Amino acid sequence: MVAKFKGFFITVEGCEGCGKSTQSRLLKKYLENKGFKVVLTREPGGSTVAEQVRNILLNPKLKIAPLCELMLYESARVQHIEDIVKPNLAKGCVVICDRFTDSTIAYQGYGRKIDIKTIEKLNNIATLGINPDLTIYLDIDPKIGIVRAKAKKCFNNGDRIERENIKFHNDVRRGFLALAKKYPKRIKTIKTEPTVKDTRILINAEIEKFLSKRKKNV
Ligand SMILES: Nc1ncnc2c1ncn2[C@@H]1O[C@H](COP(=O)(O)OP(=O)(O)O)[C@@H](O)[C@H]1O
Numbered sequence: 001m002v003a004k005f006k007g008f009f010i011t012v013e014g015c016e017g018c019g020k021s022t023q024s025r026l027l028k029k030y031l032e033n034k035g036f037k038v039v040l041t042r043e044p045g046g047s048t049v050a051e052q053v054r055n056i057l058l059n060p061k062l063k064i065a066p067l068c069e070l071m072l073y074e075s076a077r078v079q080h081i082e083d084i085v086k087p088n089l090a091k092g093c094v095v096i097c098d099r100f101t102d103s104t105i106a107y108q109g110y111g112r113k114i115d116i117k118t119i120e121k122l123n124n125i126a127t128l129g130i131n132p133d134l135t136i137y138l139d140i141d142p143k144i145g146i147v148r149a150k151a152k153k154c155f156n157n158g159d160r161i162e163r164e165n166i167k168f169h170n171d172v173r174r175g176f177l178a179l180a181k182k183y184p185k186r187i188k189t190i191k192t193e194p195t196v197k198d199t200r201i202l203i204n205a206e207i208e209k210f211l212s213k214r215k216k217n218v
């Protein structure tokens, strides 16, 4: 991440139902108890304009071409970075983002089969030079993740992406695993344990490692 910021940027990634939203909320509390100011946000969305783009992206009634989908994710990202991520990092906050650029590579690259280099280029443009300091990747077998996601009250029949078939979700997972292998310093893989609490403990251990390294480097 760009050193000029006092705050730091954590992203939480993984397939549907792996526990991103649950664990992001718990992580926010954990860091607040340590005295950090924390902003929790999400992609796609997180700011007024970007949330409107999210509504388009997740609307199951719409048929969206893969390249259009990619551009929508990236355009929402630009606005979200401008409105939320950048100003809060500049204020010295910790920003936790539920999904970010790795999801774009996993879903639009490995899932929709768009050329990865093209996505990397667009990610670089859209992030305006802001990259995560730490990424927590919650690994789950999509079969289990989808069952968990379906059990949520708000699921209905799922959003446009959740409705994709199991092969798509397995491809997405392969994407995340490939990214974790490629960027082992930034991306920490957490096998999602049977309970929320077990997963939380594993995440907190990674956070502690990250914080102590950061202290040494300051
Ligand atoms: N480790 C876990 N074990 C069992 N259920 C979980 C676990 N983590 C999350 N859940 C449940 O699974 C559902 C999906 O979790 P959520 O955090 O919304 O996932 P995501 O945001 O990754 O889609 C929620 O109902 C949540 O309570």
Ligand SMILES: [Mg+2]
Binding pocket: 020, 021, 022, 098
């Ligand atoms: Mg979620």
